[in-house]
Amino acid sequence: MVGHPSTSEFICQKLINKFVSDEISLPTYHSRTAPNELLLLMDQAIEAWHSTKPAGDIDKIMRVILDPKKQESAFWQDIGYRGKIKTPVEYINSSIRALDADVTDTKLPDYNSDLGMELFVRDDPDGYSEIGADWMDTSTLLERMTFAQTVASNADKYVEWDAETLFSERGPDTLVRYHVPTNGALNLDWTRVDFNDAKWSASGTSVGYDTNADYTDFIDLDVQTGMHQKRTSVYIRLPFLVDDPGQFDYLRLDMRYDDGFVAYLNGVRVAAANAPETLAWDSNAAEGHSDSEAREYQAFSLSNHIKRLKKGKNILAIHGLNVSSTSSDFLIQPRLRGGLGGGESIVNYFDRLLFQKSLTAEQRGILLDFVNSNAIGRP
CATH class of the missing domain: 2.60.120.260 (Galactose-binding domain-like)
Known part of the structure; x- marks a missing residue:
């Protein structure tokens, strides 16, 4: 199975989606309509997949994708710079690590669910999506903001950090x-x-x-x-x-x-x-x-x-x-x-954790107005 072309294409595309960009899929790869930098990276990753015996050496494939000696690679170019939106579990876990927060209850799976990612109940065998758009809609965007505001403000007694x-x-x-x-x-x-x-x-x-x-x-x-x-x-x-x-x-x-x-x-x-x-x-x-x-x-x-x-x-x-x-x-x-935990700090925190592409001045203003208008009753 590891030697089948479909296996290498599927896994290499997944790895590129996770670490580099959402802007390539199997249909756009086959039709050669994805950005050229990603088409080249996909070709190189697939070639690395089949270059070993047995095929599918993930370590070698990741070295191709992340190779710091190849600054022309998509990972090091603008298309791969801050071009990813974190999945709910990545977003929540990175928040907890960044704050070195102490979690004393089972709240994190609940937060994951609020952000649209039910853990341990996925029926499809292809895993959770690495495409940012699949995790972003009006409801989950507001939930991400609520989570960022709650945690950054130290307002959840079960998820506390040292203010x-x-x-x-x-x-x-x-x-x-x-x-x-x-x-x-x-x-x-x-x-x-x-x-x-x-x-x-x-x-x-x-x-x-x-x-x-x-x-x-x-x-x-x-x-x-x-x-x-x-x-x-x-x-x-x-x-x-x-x-x-x-x-x-x-x-x-x-x-x-x-x-x-x-x-x-x-x-x-x-x-x-x-x-x-x-x-x-x-x-x-x-x-x-x-x-x-x-x-x-x-x-x-x-x-x-x-x-x-x-x-x-x-x-x-x-x-x-x-x-x-x-x-x-x-x-x-x-x-x-x-x-730190309200107003402009929330916007900075939210910007870092949610948007890998920086917000424009207008977007920051809108987000800041939203945060301030929804901060009643919160620290």
Whole structure:
């Protein structure tokens, strides 16, 4: 079988489609209507196939296709430069490798399916297509963009990579300061960078209490004495340093909370959950947040507030809210993360992973508008 002309033609065409260009097929090869560079490369690959005993030495054929000494070969010419669109599995795997991401669930096959490539269910014996057009339509193009935006933004908790953590949920490097207010004298002064919090109590990076010990693993400082059956509000200040605010293209606050909160970045309100319409020093949460939900981080995009970051010291201030003073538990545990992952960065990332031919200025503008208009709720 390996010596049959149809075998060599079929496999050599597959190899050229995979590594060089989509612009040749068996019909265009037989009719000699494919580009001349590809016709020549196909002839040379087939000749290499039949030059060994037994025929079909793939190593030798690939040396012909990729030979760096033959710069006139199609692989090294414009027709072979960035001329391929990756299959879904190549696209996804290259993304994961590029980011050195940690995958902790079985999400990748689902992403493959969304991009049109169902794994392990192909009935045809000729394998998956290497032709880019077979993987690209309106639906799968949008799915590719969604995948790129989700992964680059670190928005999938099962596919995570090391963005810069500005303020982590645990660690001795930074300490929050907290205060249980007894009146409204501080107004919102306590949310600003220059507020003097030296007299406030210091803890790790999380505040709370639990009469049933369900949150023990999450709480650095137990405030049961100051809050249980007394207060429903606590003020928390979390300092962090930024060397270069311009390095951040997305900013995300991850929160474990029971029952609500309002967050301020350098004195400006940036996020909230279960907060009352009118916030006061002694406010309580507008509704409860179940223990099972409170155990999971909920992401809040702060990307629209990146301009609030300053070089040097910054403050994330959180007004923690319990649903009632008699509640059996309370938790505020923040994690602030920032990095590249939105806007122009998404376009650059998407351009590299999807389009091997560079986008025009007009195309980049359209893609950037699309990314920005669909970034609501994403970091």
